[in-house]
Amino acid sequence: MVEVLRVAGLCKNFGVIRVADDLDFELALGECLGVIGPNGAGKSSVLNLIVGLIKPDAGSITLDGIDITELLPHRRVRLGIGRAFQIPQPFPHLSVYENLLVAATYGGGLHGAAAADWAMDVLCRTSLAGKADRIAGALPLIDRKRLEFAKALASKPRLILLDEIAAGLTEPEVERLIEVIAGVKADHAMIWIEHIPHALRAVADRILVLNFGRKVLDGPPGEVMESRTVKEIYMGLTADDVA
Numbered sequence: 457m458v459e460v461l462r463v464a465g466l467c468k469n470f471g472v473i474r475v476a477d478d479l480d481f482e483l484a485l486g487e488c489l490g491v492i493g494p495n496g497a498g499k500s501s502v503l504n505l506i507v508g509l510i511k512p513d514a515g516s517i518t519l520d521g522i523d524i525t526e527l528l529p530h531r532r533v534r535l536g537i538g539r540a541f542q543i544p545q546p547f548p549h550l551s552v553y554e555n556l557l558v559a560a561t562y563g564g565g566l567h568g569a570a571a572a573d574w575a576m577d578v579l580c581r582t583s584l585a586g587k588a589d590r591i592a593g594a595l596p597l598i599d600r601k602r603l604e605f606a607k608a609l610a611s612k613p614r615l616i617l618l619d620e621i622a623a624g625l626t627e628p629e630v631e632r633l634i635e636v637i638a639g640v641k642a643d644h645a646m647i648w649i650e651h652i653p654h655a656l657r658a659v660a661d662r663i664l665v666l667n668f669g670r671k672v673l674d675g676p677p678g679e680v681m682e683s684r685t686v687k688e689i690y691m692g693l694t695a696d697d698v699a
């Protein structure tokens with residue numbers, strides 16, 4: 457097992473709101489960690505802590521054995537963290553290919569032919585090859601989501617962070633996105649926040665459940681999804697409902 461990410465004793469409060477409460481978890485190459493939890497549990501904040509958009513109050517984050525806790529976000533990208541957002545954020549006036557070229561160059565640190573080749577490779581891996589020349593801002597939602605994932609991939613990450621990337625898609629579109637994500641999983645470590653249980657079941661090896669910034673479960677998807685704890689806190693049911 458090759459460890460890519462280690463989060464240890466991570467704490468973060470926004471005033472009285474606790475978004476990370478002594479969080480510990482690790483992630484290996486080829487592994488996908490699904491993250492679930494109620495609204496406001498701290499899921500996106502944990503990603504923000506990992507990418508360096510917010511600073512922890514305590515704890516450490518290690519990527520490939522390097523302590524990145526104090527590093528600025530752009531340094532973390534260069535070390536291999538790629539992120540895809542719920543609301544796609546392409547350069548809307550550039551083509552799909554140009555968007556990937558920018559990510560390969562500025563995120564992946566590639567230049568010239570190497571950047572161009574890698575951008576083409578990513579187009580194929582994400583089923584966007586037929587749309588390379590399309591203007592990003594004019595794409596339908598499923599392709600903007602694919603492009604969001606492709607941009608993260610083009611930055612040559614070791615760790616890919618996905619924040620509700622399947623939100624807003626139809627069921628067949630979710631299936632197509634799952635195929636794309638599952639197709640590149642073996643070469644990366646991934647954290648995927650998603651509210652669509654079957655998407656996580658299809659790809660995640662483990663699921664971490666957050667509540668008020670605290671890890672309440674971390675285990676195999678089936679076991680976690682069926683657990684009483686999840687039914688109580690994530691589905692908003694009471695102990696009587698699940699009895």
Ligand SMILES: Nc1ncnc2c1ncn2[C@@H]1O[C@H](COP(=O)(O)OP(=O)(O)OP(=O)(O)O)[C@@H](O)[C@H]1O
Pocket residue numbers: 470473475493494495496497498499500501502
């Ligand atoms: N920069 C910030 N300053 C102050 N409060 C913040 C900040 N970022 C997040 N919060 C608060 O922290 C809490 C956790 O937010 P976060 O977005 O991490 O939750 P989440 O689990 O991702 O929720 P959701 O499922 O709704 O996206 C929320 O109450 C949010 O308002």
